[in-house]
Amino acid sequence: MSGRVRMLMVMAYIAVVCLPTSHTLTAPEDGFRMPSPWAWRCVSGRCVKEDAAGQVRLTTFNMCKLTCGTEGMLWPRPVNAVIGDQVTLFLPWKMTLQPICQGEVCNLLHEAYDIFTDTLQRYHPHYANGRAPWTGPWDAATELQVLQIDVTVVENDTALTLDTDESYDLTVTTGTDVISVLIIAPTYFGARHALETLSQLVEYHETADALMVVPATVSDVPAFPYRGLLVDTSRNFVSVAALERTLDAMAANKLNTLHWHITDSHSFPLFLDSLPNMAYYGAYSGSQVYTPAQVRNLIKYAQVRGVRLLPELDAPAHVGNGWQWGEKEGLGQLAVCVNQEPWESYCMEPPCGQLNLANPNMYDVLGQIYKELVQLFSPLELFHFGGDEINFNCWNTTEEIFKFMVDNGYGTNESAYYSQWAVFQERARELLHEAAGGRKVPGVLWTSHLTEPEYLESLNPSQYIIQIWTTKNDSSIYKLLSRGYRVIFSNYDAWYLDCGMGAWVGEGNNWCSPYKGWQTVYDNSPHDIAFAETGSPYTDQILGGEAALWTEQVDDATVDSKLWPRGAALAERLWTNPVTTWKAAEIRFINHRQRLVKRGVQAERIQPQWCHQNEGLCYLSEPILGCGAV
Known part of the structure; x- marks a missing residue:
């Protein structure tokens, strides 16, 4: 029996046995976000999809992806990373950049920060189709949170050579009203990489219509120049x-x-x-x-x-x-x-x-x-x-x-x-x-x-x-x-x-x-x-x-x-x-x-979306039939 046939049998079994309790729903209008009966739980480094009814300690899909596993969803995987399991909500315009740098490096940092803010905006599902995102309303705690990014770049060199130090250290901590981000890098290029990593520690919270960030400590350096x-x-x-x-x-x-x-x-x-x-x-x-x-x-x-x-x-x-x-x-x-x-x-x-x-x-x-x-x-x-x-x-x-x-x-x-x-x-x-x-x-x-x-x-x-x-x-x-x-x-x-x-x-x-x-x-x-x-x-x-x-x-x-x-x-x-x-x-x-x-990258699709939402269930060895986690 081929892997494709076995997988179809698994999906058919789940479709029949694991259907949620039916609800009366009307067809969604354009822009309407239909509620979902599903939520996710982090189990042994994997996000497991479950029926949310009567369950506790379940999260949204994006939150589970952000917090589950030793390195979350960071790519490429850093040398050392400690990722938290809780998130803090904030709004994309509640961010500040405080750089310590010299000359042209400061100009480059501000441009990199603009790219970073644009990246976070793109996480909103309506960003790409012309609708006005971030319409709220949000709770008071989310309104108050400020993401403060402190960046220190030691050197003033802006040329990328085979000897350039691209390492960085990144720390994200949460407080009452301030989410503190500390980046230290010897060169601009390391600092830029740190901003990229930070953008991957942020995701869109589906039900709060806000961004969420996970506390983390990352120390990183590339293996090859x-x-x-x-x-x-x-x-x-x-x-x-x-x-x-x-x-x-x-x-x-x-x-x-x-x-x-x-x-x-x-x-x-x-x-x-x-x-x-x-x-x-x-x-x-x-x-x-x-x-x-x-x-x-x-x-x-x-x-x-x-x-x-x-x-x-x-x-x-x-x-x-x-x-x-x-x-x-x-x-x-x-x-x-x-x-x-x-x-x-x-x-x-x-x-x-x-x-x-x-x-x-x-x-x-x-x-x-x-x-x-x-x-x-x-x-x-x-x-x-x-x-x-x-x-x-x-x-x-x-x-x-x-x-x-x-x-x-x-x-x-x-x-x-x-x-x-x-x-x-x-x-x-x-x-x-x-x-x-x-x-x-x-x-x-x-x-x-x-x-x-x-x-x-x-x-x-x-x-x-x-x-x-x-x-x-x-x-x-x-x-x-x-x-x-x-x-x-x-x-x-x-x-x-x-x-x-x-x-x-x-x-x-x-x-x-x-x-x-x-x-x-x-x-x-x-x-x-x-x-x-x-x-x-x-x-x-x-x-x-x-x-x-x-x-x-x-x-x-x-x-x-x-x-x-x-x-x-x-x-x-x-x-x-x-x-x-x-x-x-x-x-x-x-x-x-x-x-x-x-x-905005038209990257080739690798698997059906079902595999993304059901981690670890798209494989070639004999599958385990069942509802939920393996």
Whole structure:
């Protein structure tokens, strides 16, 4: 008997045996809140649904979720938390912020506080549909309560680096007329995370039409300094509004890096003041372009939410459209094999294109792009060079490049071309260094032929971070770690979120199928992978991880549901690095998905709502038939 059939039998049994006493009710009008016979009791860390008639010590659904369990419904799970079992009611306009901070940190704190207050407003069920919320009436005690938030930020630094301290301490205590919140953090980013945690200690009280907060003590720090998502905006354009929604959701999950794969062979949607031809030839349309002003605004939007933008200009492969203007401007071919057919012979997916190694003007243009990117993303703390999936045949069948290789005595076999790829990469690094005014900017590279042992010596471990996109069983993981490279895990067998769709060229499923469920995402531990391959977790060299959303089959209409809530599973793995599996997190995860939806994120549904209201009863082993708790 399948799990689905067994579950239907359980639900049928409950529907027949556990019906409440009937009541005479009229059909509700728009906006009317129908009374419910149900209430909830916290039993062994789970909220159990019961008939409220004649019962004591039962609570509303939201109150039970807020107070039940050692960490309540906090996501990602904090390092240390003590959650109370009673709540205090207050109104959203009865809040004050008292910061102790310096300079720009104070400005950021006030913006973060505005986001916090907006988040609390969204907990009201009528917020989203245009009705005026918070109409009351409330009792006198609720009217009097003030939520006072005292925030102390020690440092004045507003740049998020790999060394930034994102820890915080948060205490919530209740008094007669004051709910006291104390936040202490070394940096703005820790304080922002504390406000996010505080927002998850607050919920809407269904019968009082007010907010409720639970007393708590939280001490927290992330396990990894790099906690990222990749969004590709070349294969399909993703609007600024969708990127802002992504940043909102990342902030709600304490993810701190949006890896922006801006360009590829498909399109070049970034407008550059000094090189307008790149977008002129490379954008899908005149309206599908990111202007410098939009980029700067997006960087600021991200900073307030505790997120860095990591730009990627993939090269020397994965270029093409946008580079065709060189010959008209007297610069020769800047890229070769652009849109060349049959594409299977010249690249990994259509359309093709690679930079022209034989044309020195290509380096001049590349250096100019780097200069503008350094200015746009100031202060640039990380840069992604891309650097994977070179097609040997593309270069070897291009007459100009073939002649360049022969005339310079390099040879024309694969090894010779890979050696010239290494030369290109070193030149690209030098160009970025020059663009940054001599300031050291760590560069990130994808795993590729260039990161294999025979070419790895060309990459200085102090200058490069390697992003691992192969499988968790790849033997190159050991070679990279043992040679001192810092790494970011993005192994496609767990953290590629575009997998599991129908093929977009040909038929069948796409190349990295099957679909990666949230359970797979959650259980993918970078330390465990490293230990399995090397016998050591290499804790200091593993910076963290990143889930990738390549957009061959994604655009504004589906970006939310592809990223969320699976991105939340990634977030707890990288923030907490739990020793337990997804099963211990499931109840909180399902609740957190609901929270994201309240905040405007169109996150994919994971289970029927019945499972959310009946914790622990949606499982695969033999169910226990009955009414109420297991």
